[in-house]
Amino acid sequence: MNCDYLRENLLEYLDGSLLPSDQAAAEKHLADCPQCREAVQQESKLAREITRGMEQAVEGVGLQVVDRRRMARAVERQLGDFREQPLGLFWKRMAWSFAMAAIVLVAGIWTGLHFRSEQNSKLEAERKPALFLNRESVIHFVYTVPEYTFRREGNQVVDALTSETIVAEQSLAQKNEKTRTGETYYEN
């Protein structure tokens, strides 16, 4: 430890914020160096004098009771609902969130129920054909059979297209059924 180091770190020494080893070295140096001891005393005196001057400068400054009340009310006004009870304040702040959550919940429940009823309808539709298992289905056929004919007249070939419409009716017993995308296919 030398004089330069101590003078440069005088404030830290007075703060007691030097490393313990440096603090001890400074103490040892001060014991042997009257100039540095004088510098420490000067600095301490300076600090005391400035502190005293500042305290005197604001000696009469302070908040009267009325000032404190006014300040407290002003602070509360600026803070809004500081005086509200925490629970009331909680509900007030969360009102919108809860409202939105309730709407989403109701929409979710409605969608769920709606979907479920649709599913039930489909399942019911699947089950229903069992009731008709032993019934007969009558199928009407209407079809046209074309007939293309050729005949020879002298050196020419004459063609003619005729058709015949056939109406038929047949009774079929149901053997099997499959449900696919809401349509029912019957297979013989």
Add this chain to the structure above:
Amino acid sequence: MGMDEVKLAGALKGRDPAAIDELIETHGDRLLRSATLLCGNEATAQDLVQDAFVEALRSVHRFRGQASLYTWLHSILLNLTRHHHRDNKRIVYDNELAAQETSTLEEQVDATDIESAGAELQRALGQLSDSHREVLVLRYYEHMKMDEIARNLGVSKGTVKSRLHYAIREMQKLLPAEMNLFGAGGTKEVV
């Protein structure tokens, strides 16, 4: 942080209505004096202290209790004061405080008059730059250590030392020689 402080901080976080009154009761005066030294005008200082309380209560959930409530409040106040100075560019220092304690010119230069010494110091502080005034107030009124000042102002310890050195030199010029507030010693300049 003492037990009472722990309770008060807890009450503020729990939004206890009485806590705000207690906070102002406990720390209002000291903050107001510090603010008056920092901005030089008691009315402005009251506004700044009020704003500091509002800011503190708005962010009380962030208070971890690592420093005392006063230290935390003062750091908010210092921040607001710096913003105030920045917004107003040139600080208009109120000499009312000085006038209250100084009735005649003779009294102003009377170094033995304790009251006028305070008034003179207040006047001289008002003529310093914001950065020089800040370090003097934090060091000699708030009794902050060098690393605390550096942390509060967001500068290095070297910068704090340098500002202190120049601030004291300026005060020596501004104050009447008879007051002899500042001796030949002091901080060593670090650039």
